[in-house]
Amino acid sequence: MPIPEDVTGEEIDKDVRQELLSLPKTLADDVAKNLVMVARLIDEDPEGAYGYARVALRLASRVAAVREAAGFAAYAHQKYGEALAEFRAARRMTGNADLWPVMADCERGLGRPEKALDMAGAPEVQKLDKAGQVEMRLVAAGARRDMGQLDAAIVTLQSPELASNSVQPWTGRLRYAYADALLEAGRKDEAREWFAKAVEADRDGGTDASDRLAELDGVEFMDALDEETDSSSGDAVEKETGSGSEPGGSAG
Template identity: 80%
Template sequence: MRRLPIPDEVTGHEIDPSVRQELMSLPKTLADDVARNLVMVARLLDEEPEQAYAYSRVALRLASRVAAVREAAGFASYASERYAEALAEFRATRRMTGTVDLWPVMADCERGLGRPERALEMAGAPEVHKLDKAGQVEMRLVAAGARQDMGQAEAAVVTLQSSELASNAVHPWTARLRYAYADALLAVGRESEAREWFAKALEADQNGTTDASDRLAQLDGVEFVDAFDDADDSDDDADEVDESDDADERDDVTAADDEADDEDESDDSDDEPAAPRAAVEVDEESDLTDEADPASFLDSPFREPAAGDKDQ
């Protein structure tokens, strides 16, 4: 089995103690190996989901009967948009643990598979009542997304209206809930209300999990300009002006020289009489092959490409 490189500083002890406890059913060397791969999954999940997926497959081959490994493989598949694989891993985890914690993400996998109606059915299932507050909020977000998938924008707005949304208390999920509500309002043309809720989302977004600030700027008509690009453009314009001035000066000098040459030729013609026309005999057998052939720039390998030639 092919192993993936893991930095020496990754020991496997970085994982959650509960996961480490699950791995104690394995031989120590194997447990350490699985733990190190799980650490890599956690590290890469957000920024490099494809790499995280690769490490999760290694861990899965080593310990497929450990629930934590199946769950990690599910999240890696979910992050890399392999929704069918993710759903299968989450179902396996649920069978092994009996927990309903993964119910919202399982419903979102149904959305990813193009089955929003199935996600809505899961949102109304008894399992939802067994979720904690954070899980119920997640389920509400998934249900609103399913409504939007089905073209029911107004229903998505209503789905997100809840006591959690109205509360002034800030929880880890508050920013995302307010952001989703603002986005739903914008989708139905309620722009002023959307701006208010994007501002509330930004106020609660202590970890920068949303781009509420960018959305606010867009609504306010603020455009961000790269100062470095402007400086480069200014330098280019200045160079073009300098080149234009130099060209004009060269043209003026050339014109002056031409006028001087014309005057000299005129003076010479006035001083010397014209030579009499002489008959010239042409030798038809004269050798003309000594004349050099003109070079063709079209055949040069350094010819510039056509203007239309160019390079996601």
Template identity: 55%
Template structure:
């Protein structure tokens, strides 16, 4: 990222980089805050194409289509990148101008887009037809070779979902169900709500409050898990500290006991050696203690 910001004054690089990182992290969970961070980055680094692109994406996700369109146009002019065209066309739809979206979809540059961008433009163009009330034309617009292409292209789920949605709009529910099932099976990233739409066709009604409560429960469970892990870590630290202190006390007690034993043994040894020395002196001087029977000669009488 910093390489793309090399044209900025040194004092602005860190601030712009921080805002871009924050915008990227928030764009899917809190688009409005992401947009505010992107605006802050744009004010400091508007001459950088990557900054204008980030601002365009954040504005688009937050539903600020006029600002998003302006930023996409600027980024395209600065980079020459036509891959912004599908998003620009969708911004025109968001502004209530489906005819302009169709105009963009018919420009020669679209033919040079990569497969993923071409599919996105097909989806936008079909949506623009539906906006104009041309529902049958929207179905026809999506009947392209990519619809039945083999492989695991990442755009499959979105194309199949869009086709199913167009079929539902003209009352072809049985066919729509088939394509919704395909979309749900291919949508590993959760980009569509194909599974929910299938459930709705079966008469299952999803309560938004239920899902909000479920999200809150999961969040609470995550926080509880974090608290439990923290408590467990603290408990483990306390246990280790207590064990260490107990071990230190035991070692200290053992050391003191050992010192006492050695001191007692040393004193006992000193006493024994002193007594032995005294006995040796007395023996040498021919002195005997007053011990009953000492000095008596067996068989002699007074």
């Protein structure tokens, strides 16, 4: 697959670069460039990221960072069985527990929420840092929802991290998941409160909490084309509908 001229391979994390030192220099550079492309594309073009990850994997399947990158690319492309296999391989190579939550989420993607819950109670969870433990809680709550255990999902998300006023990288997603579960349970007022808290914490726009909050407040956003055909709208971009609409649930 083509590599843009501006990609040198030096953009990768220094720890990954260190792992690649086990390879001949030319090969290491090629692998690094493909890993850079995976990182560039994984959010906006999962299929493209997956393609570059497969190239890196063919070149250096014995490098743990490559297996991990291939796992995340497959995960983003919703190839959960393949992702799980790559994450397991990376974990065997490193002995690290960091991938445990995403491995459990792969089990959810494969339609095995019970297995994800088993993993949430495994000793490996105690080896995770705080971010990893919060991620595991999110996966466990999602598994509960997969199984139709909505009240249990809500309880699973109730934690010191949720109650804390401190904003951490995971705070927005945790509050969002809690709000979404509350809404599905019909607890609309509480859901609105927690969507608002999620907006406060979501500094990088990683969730659509602001849109969900607007829907609950009865705000309908109009696109530019509709606006042009509505002679009474002027240059307004939104209107009050007078009643909130019930959005669909998320995947957790």
